[in-house]
Amino acid sequence: MAAPKKNRSVLLGRLPLPERNHLADALRAETVGGVLLLAAAVAALIWANTPLKDGYESISTFHLGPGSLGLNLSVQHWAADGLLAVFFFVAGIELKRELVAGELRDPKAAILPVVAALCGMAVPAVVYTTVAATGGGSLQGWAVPTATDIAFALAVLAVIGTSLPSALRAFLLTLAVVDDLFAILIIAVFFTSRLNFVALGFAVLGLAVFRLLLWKGVRGWYVYVPLAVVNWALMYNSGVHATIAGVAMGLMLRCHRHEDERVSPGEHIEHLVRPLSAGLAVPLFALFSAGVSLSGGALSDIFRRPETLGVVLGLVLGKAIGVFGGTWLAARFTRAELNPDLRWPDVLAVASLAGIGFTVSLLIGELAFGDDPVLGGEIKAAVLVGSLIAAVLASILLKLRDNKYKKLCAEEDRDEDQDGIPDIYEQDDPAYHLRMAAILEAKAAEHRRLAEVASGRTTGDDGPA
Template sequence: MSKASRNQPRTAKPTRSARTFDFGAYLRTETVGGLVLLAATAVALILANSPLSQFYDAVRDFQLGPRFLHLDLTIGNWAKDGLLAIFFFVAGLELKRELVVGELSNRKNALLPVIAAIGGMIVPALLAFAIGHGAPGAHAAWAIPVATDIAFALGVLSLTGSWMPTAARVFLLSLAVVDDLGAIIVIAVLFTDGLSVLALLAAIVLCAVYWYLQHKRITSPWLYVPLAVAAWVAVHTSGIHATIAGVALGLLTRVKRDPHEPASPAMRLEYRLQPWSAGLIVPMFAFFAAGVPVNGEALGALGADRVAIAIIVGLVVGKLTGIFGSSFIAVKLGIGAKPESVRWRDMAALAMLGGVGFTVSLLIADLSLAGAAAERAKAAVLIASAIASLLAAAVLLRRGRKLRNGDEAATTDS
């Protein structure tokens, strides 16, 4: 490395080719993961609505793990709380790198997805509360449509919007991470019966040790793997959704390489973990989370359930309105900056993908409702996520077809 390169400020951006290679390689691989993800979802739905549903439920609800650490979880919960933390870790690595050396290193660029995420939480919550007000369970069910599922939203984007610029994918990833963090905070405040302060402090200390080891340039996995597992256990024991441990550790990982390093720790970890995350972990989570009974009787009951209707409207309409509207206002007021390569119609498609609630929405449905009401709420989340995915996919495919055909109208900022 030249002397001039070594003397560059720490906030200097890498070249465009470097950014495209780093983030683009991850997203190209994720296209395959998106196909596997959709296949796993389809298989789960088929099993849950077939004569094999009892076998599927028995496998998903089978408990294993040590009780003394409160880790006697079902297989479904291990996939949701345990394995999915690795996906959140990879997402945290991506977000940290974009904040430090990528598209979000500019303050206004970084603020836009945060503002969009906040708008995408407030508007769906208000809509759901207004529509479901007075119905049984509505006092807590308003929180169900506040979340965006990172894995499914990126999976749909990778399959139908491969032509989209890197900045659009960074925006969606950042928005979804902030959105899920906000939803996890909602869970911690509203649905955590007993918060263990001691376990939470232990998690903070373990994360601080992780940061210190990164700062001291220590690279031994024999230290980091036990430390990461211990941090996850501490967060889980504290009563907070355990996947937040993955995001926290990802954001604490060093993303700038030293002169003697071929790649930064974040790049090395991403390279090693991404295939497992996209090809195995996320599809496994989808397989155990998507098994929601959606029969004729259940669908008929949805029409008479104001809470279910509130969830569907909140995810499909509220997310689009909240994300797009808050983004538009932020850009016009000069608070945030829209990436130059992303048109407003592309932003609308990304806002539609915000309506893919799934993971955390299903979790909040479990926490806020019980029995048949919870099942109807889960079915509503599934239906709303499917509608949002199909609408976004239709817009993205149509726009991509126009661009491929050289339609000049497709490039206008409208």
């Protein structure tokens, strides 16, 4: 008697149709946000490297806000601590949705993005630490190359026009969500210098009130927006990075649908807030964080100074090796296996996109080297250079696989029976096979009719002579 075949889940397999449609909507929003982010970063670099750079510095360091509440911050800090809280709020909703309705709801499926994300953060940290320690540099920046900017990565895909299979895109999106979670933990644990326990206690109380109102079904933006601002201010004054408040409130939203609901409250609020995050918060953060001097000497110093070289190598090599290696480990030592339509070069191309750090990497760089403006500026430049190199390498790899991707996407989108549902999702439906049989029979009848017409034209309409 043959041994029973071991059940294995397909690694990067086909997504359920509702999940695929949700992913397509999310990708469109992230892609637009990534293009705006790219435009803001370019504008900041131009502004900071022209005769107008003094104006850029004056605006970035201009302080405003109520000092009595501990919120007299510079414009740059308002962008990093305030506006980015909106970005992390959306990240919290995305994470919650993945946990209850996405890839992370199934522990077996969650192994892949979790292992890939962990390896994709551990390897860059090891690369940075090794380079910095070897060159006698500071080890404070070990976390800078560990983050992935999903908006920027998806913008690269849009710009180069590559037709990725939806499952591979889903892998990149899920990987980035898990990456964001660990980046949040890194910020909370390693970049909290001193705590104000009174402010932290009130922040926790405010979050509890937020959760209670949600549980009671209270509605109205005029209730939640002021409470969210208060919670953010308390978290900022507690010494914990203020973006943690955004993540916590995002995770509290309900992201599963009731029978009488078309969308869940979390999905509805994400739909409302995402344009604010992608179209305003993140681009403004980039505008006031990416403006660093990129003179010839500064660029060459990036590859000579151990801290900056560690950031570049961590993003370009560490991320690609870590994500690809983590995926391979999951396929080798778990019950997951690679989709037969995909090849490992496809995974490597997407893994290289994870080296685009940007938003969170810039934020961690500011936190790690905030007391050294010169080194902090060089670290920002290293993040920009490393992200650019990773984007170029990923673009080359993706272009090499372009024909493969187009073929896969054409197969996924094929709809022979014209019912609006791709045929690949109906292959197990008997009604689908009946419709396809009718379509094939109609086509065969049409071919026979055309053949008879052609035969009639050959022999003559009046019959043979």
